[in-house]
Amino acid sequence: MKRTKRRGIFAVLGLISVLLFGMVFGGILLLGDSPRSESDTETDCSPDSAVPKKINVKNLPTTEVGSYNKQQLTNAAIIINEAKKAGVQQQGAIIGLMTAIQESSLKILANDGTWQYPAGTNVMTEAEWVQARKVVLKSLDLPHQGVGHAWDALSLMQQRPSAGWGTVEQIMDPSYAASAFFDRLKKVPDWQSLPYEVTAEKVQVSGLPDNYADQRSDAELLYAALQGAIVEVNGDEEEYAQCKDGGDTRKPESGDSYDGPKSNSGWVFPVESISKIQYNYGENRGLWPHAGEDFSAPKDTPIYAAADGQVIRASCSDLVTGRSPCQIQIDHGTIDGQRISTLYVHMFENGVLADVGDEVKAGEQIAKVGTNGNSTGYHLHFEVWEGKADTSPVAFLKEQGVSIPG
Numbered sequence: 135m136k137r138t139k140r141r142g143i144f145a146v147l148g149l150i151s152v153l154l155f156g157m158v159f160g161g162i163l164l165l166g167d168s169p170r171s172e173s174d175t176e177t178d179c180s181p182d183s184a185v186p187k188k189i190n191v192k193n194l195p196t197t198e199v200g201s202y203n204k205q206q207l208t209n210a211a212i213i214i215n216e217a218k219k220a221g222v223q224q225q226g227a228i229i230g231l232m233t234a235i236q237e238s239s240l241k242i243l244a245n246d247g248t249w250q251y252p253a254g255t256n257v258m259t260e261a262e263w264v265q266a267r268k269v270v271l272k273s274l275d276l277p278h279q280g281v282g283h284a285w286d287a288l289s290l291m292q293q294r295p296s297a298g299w300g301t302v303e304q305i306m307d308p309s310y311a312a313s314a315f316f317d318r319l320k321k322v323p324d325w326q327s328l329p330y331e332v333t334a335e336k337v338q339v340s341g342l343p344d345n346y347a348d349q350r351s352d353a354e355l356l357y358a359a360l361q362g363a364i365v366e367v368n369g370d371e372e373e374y375a376q377c378k379d380g381g382d383t384r385k386p387e388s389g390d391s392y393d394g395p396k397s398n399s400g401w402v403f404p405v406e407s408i409s410k411i412q413y414n415y416g417e418n419r420g421l422w423p424h425a426g427e428d429f430s431a432p433k434d435t436p437i438y439a440a441a442d443g444q445v446i447r448a449s450c451s452d453l454v455t456g457r458s459p460c461q462i463q464i465d466h467g468t469i470d471g472q473r474i475s476t477l478y479v480h481m482f483e484n485g486v487l488a489d490v491g492d493e494v495k496a497g498e499q500i501a502k503v504g505t506n507g508n509s510t511g512y513h514l515h516f517e518v519w520e521g522k523a524d525t526s527p528v529a530f531l532k533e534q535g536v537s538i539p540g
Contacts, residue, residue: 190366199359206240213312215365220316231353233334237292243282244273266296301453401534402497406436426517427527437501439494458507472521479515
């Protein structure tokens with residue numbers, strides 16, 4: 135693999151971003167009225183991704199509201215604001231508040247990974263828990279208002295990265311956590327006609343709806359008290375546009391894009407040997423449709439670059455939203471005027487063999503098949519992006535003249 139000098143630039147930008155993130159984000163969590171911004175070492179580029187933004191919460195009540203402090207009122211105001219944006223109105227907002235009160239006492243909770251794996255559980259395998267624990271421990275390095283211990287659950291709503299709620303960094307953002315909750319709430323059939331606590335349980339899948347019912351009076355109190363609060367959430371339009379631009383995570387000033395294949399040729403099947411193609415592209419998977427294709431293969435089966443290109447993501451923590459760790463993303467240049475990139479998912483850390491900045495050739499090994507994250511068996515999750523949208527990987531490969539196994 136040929137590395138470019140661009141990799142050093144990423145390292146410097148990443149260090150600067152982390153320092154700024156720590157100084158700025160801490161402000162809103164402690165004061166409630168201060169702006170903050172997310173780490174922007176790389177822009178996420180997937181449907182409904184979290185992009186760098188600023189949050190200002192103004193006009194909080196000056197008198198006490200029950201037993202809740204300013205920190206908790208700030209988080210409650212953010213939940214109410216996200217409910218309005220989601221169009222779920224007062225009922226949805228109260229359900230969200232009930233959930234956050236029960237799950238976290240309206241605090242942004244990190245997770246110390248001390249959960250003891252219970253024998254016989256069907257939540258995840260023990261091997262999956264080992265990896266999930268490793269991922270969730272990163273929350274301790276982010277601004278937080280307390281520490282939880284259940285599985286890999288995080289933040290206001292106790293959402294789990296391993297269950298597809300988002301990355302650790304995203305879930306620890308209160309606006310993202312609330313927005314993700316309401317996205318799933320709206321998918322509950324006839325939720326407006328259900329008891330509030332039943333809707334909350336169907337989103338959380340906790341099996342304990344009565345626990346949420348106990349929090350309804352406090353949720354209604356908070357909703358009424360915070361009607362005068364003003365929450366300003368402003369996205370960075372430039373970063374947002376880049377995030378939606380076909381999966382290219384690099385900054386505009388990072389240099390020219392990789393000069394990849396310019397015609398429908400030079401593509402290969404990305405796995406050495408497979409046992410099955412699941413043909414599950416486009417299936418409904420909660421927050422996002424299944425944006426890729428799953429190629430089942432034995433452990434450590436070689437994964438190849440599907441075409442010549444440059445690696446623009448190689449990480450087990452900086453993840454495309456809604457996808458599991460670990461991930462490799464490759465920019466392949468343009469075909470017929472559309473920028474093309476591919477995404478490879480579910481490798482374990484020791485199965486990631488490429489680095490950001492590597493220039494790779496079609497058929498060059500970049501990884502090994504794993505079952506990391508939200509996975510039920512060894513396979514490669516493979517995505518193809520054309521411009522701003524994902525496309526069927528199998529159909530795309532066929533168009534490039536690639537022979538599809540089976």
